Amino acid sequence: MIGLRLLAVLMLVAINGFFAAAEFSLVAVRASRVRQLMEGGDPRARIVHELLGQLDRVVSGVQVGITLTSLAIGALGEPVFAQLFRPLFDWLPGSRAVLLAHGFAIILAFAFLTLLHVVFGELVPKTISLERAGRASLLVARPFYWYLTTFRWAVVLLEGLSRKVVRALGVTGLAAGHTIPHSAEELQVQIRQAGEHGLLGPGEERLILGALELRQLRVRDIMIPRPDVHALPVESGFEETLALFAKTQRSRLPVYESTLDHVLGFVHVKDLLAVLSDRERRSEQGTPPPRPLQSSSQNFDLRRFLRELLIVPESKLAGELLIEMRARRNSLAMVVDEFGSILGLVTLEDVLEQMVGEIHDEFDVVQAPQIVGSGPEMAMVFDGAVGLRDLETQYEIKLPEDPAYATLGGFVLTHLGFIPRGGESFDFAGYRFTVLEMERRRVARIKLQRLIAAAPARAIRHPASAG
Template identity: 30%
Template sequence: MEEGSSILSEADPYIHTLGAILSLPVIVYPIFFASLILLLLSALISGSEVAFFSLSPKQLESCKNSNKPNSVSIVRLLSNPKLLLATILILNNLVNVALVTLSTYATWEISGRDNENAVFILTILVTAAIVFFGEIVPKIYATEKNLSFARMTSRVLYIASTILKPFSWFLMIISDRLERRFQHSGYDVSMNELKQVVDMTTTGNEDKELLKGIVSFGTKTVKQIMCSRIDITAVDVEDDFHQLMDKVNKCSYSRIPIYNETIDKIEGILYVKELLPFIDRDENFEWQQLFKRNPFFVPESKKIDELLRDFQQKRVHMAIVVDEYGGTSGLITMEDIIEEIVGEINDEFDDDEGLEFKRLEKNLFTFEGKTSLNDFCKVVKVDPSIFDGAKGESESLGGLLLELFSRIPNSGETYDFKNFRFTVVSVDKKRIKSVRVLIRDKSVYPPQADVSP
């Protein structure tokens, strides 16, 4: 009897616990299971936000090439990321509110509606469960397994986005209006201010120039950095093989445009490496069959950052720049674009004689008139925007002086513009060939010359 009573006494706590559980109101059990389901849904929704918006371009490309329903849903959802984000936020808040409401109701049923301490403790426990199991854990997992997590939740989110679309659109409209209202009070930093920040925060000249190139990279157009029409080395399709090889040997370029009758009618690009097996042929060799690559044409106004992406996608290194009438305006290469960030790239064929300027003294230079304003500003270390009000449509130093003089000047004429004194050294009937530039003390800025016609 003593042994039996001792066993019963040891089992007493478990019996009391089981009795307490069995004595709970019947409605508490479904609420408990519903709360667990809601917590699981909260975890899936929170993790899906990280999963969808951390997909790499390669993963998105694989989804686009897949016919599986989950992959198709991912592509459709990410076609409107704002709508997807609004759907996730609405769902997450609905689930969390439902979870807190059910938990509070279950606590009232167990401890009574007047037990404030129980409700307070429950609030802390539910908040901790939502933060840990509904936010932290799923987002960590979704970061590691973003594609599989996105596929797992894509169908549910796609259905939810369709059902909740009116509410999502309403949320997006409010968000857009608030964004437009407060965007003026945010940080509106101009390009000049960014460059000033670079000047103040970097000490090394190389690092400073590299950062300046990155800052201004997206603002430059093809016209600003292209090789102008007059400097293009091209070959007439009617030239014989010896004439072609003579031009190839003189220019040392790896790619040469081929035109028919006039340079405005460029028909293709010849790769010099394709001539190597035929260098011993005579002048009657029909080399025209070798250039099979169609030229890539771009407008003058195209941004160079967009052109760089086009070069990468099309796997080309050269583009023909055309004006508004379709005529050839210039030529631009991959090297020209990269030089806007890293500076001049010189190979074994580049030498000092090929430079378009010469430094005579510390603040005295001679430039060829065809030198682009972009390159001129790099040499003299000034912001290109200093000439915005004076250059008109010109992008070369000679063009700037034509705008300033409003005519073709005579040799020896000078023009003062801000802290620059331009002296025309050589000129012909059509263009300014050479200019001498004196840079006066930058602390002294004379009144800007009148540049109106």
């Protein structure tokens, strides 16, 4: 008799493990993997696909099954194991020996039953199901579907009662479906973990993370600052315009009237090449070009070639700018502050580089930092216009973000709190920052030297600027 009861307890533990495996395997299995198995003709995959379409009911059914089997394990298992362990305490002396032996046997039976239930009825099947969700879901699909169909009335009844209790407590707006949407931060963690386990290549990981970061990145963080923007006055002549295109190796240049704050649009080099080709053809034929296309500044009118230029606020999200550029088929935008003053320029390439890294064509000059010194004295010299994101992604130098600046030069100015003359330095985040060169009030070149021991941030003013 005890043997049959013991066998029944072990079967109940196995059934509890089955329910635990069913829940975790069905929740963890990838829908894409299930579709792949369905296309391969596996009939069990179709059952899994049907169960995935009703995960709420699956989870409710699992809870009903686990609860009933757990109660049955306790009710049937405690007297069985207490009877098995009772002979171990028959040696207790005294008139209360029988009572003590029974009490100790119950305690030991409860501990052993808990261990058996938790390890073999919960943890082991859950762990295996998470590690091999695809295979486990196929194994449990048929029996669990039969169970869910047979006891649907009980599951539906309990679901209805639970909803009424929840509504009576005043809780509303429960999310439909068992799956909880992941936030962007959670997705980033999962993508990094996938990269660490080799499920994603370095390029794929960077691309996906970059796409997610576009929703947090502001245009001011990726723009070309105003001092570095090349633009054409609207009164520029033909040769002058071509010369600036040749010098900058750009295909598009903004055009302004009087000052850059009064930007009119942009001109594309392809439009000028058509003019140049027409000039050469007419020159070969000995025919003078039409007056608007003559090369003199008095007759060449740059306004004829102007194209629409996007004007965006500095606070605009990079992801939104990408969508707008695609919709309006425009890859150039000027960035303005709250007062309408031009702060800089941003291109489609600048946005895409946040996802895929630096994009260099055959005309780009890659400006790597200059390395000076060697050993402990080794340092890197950066241009002040280098972006903080580039420092972090390319050189693993992370500096605090602030709306007041987006470049290394801006960080230095903000940290110093005054306009340096050159030679000033300060220690921050394990590096010594030294201003090497100024262009008017702009920090042009900065030396970064890693400190052997991170020192607290402090500014060291150049003797020439003291006073």
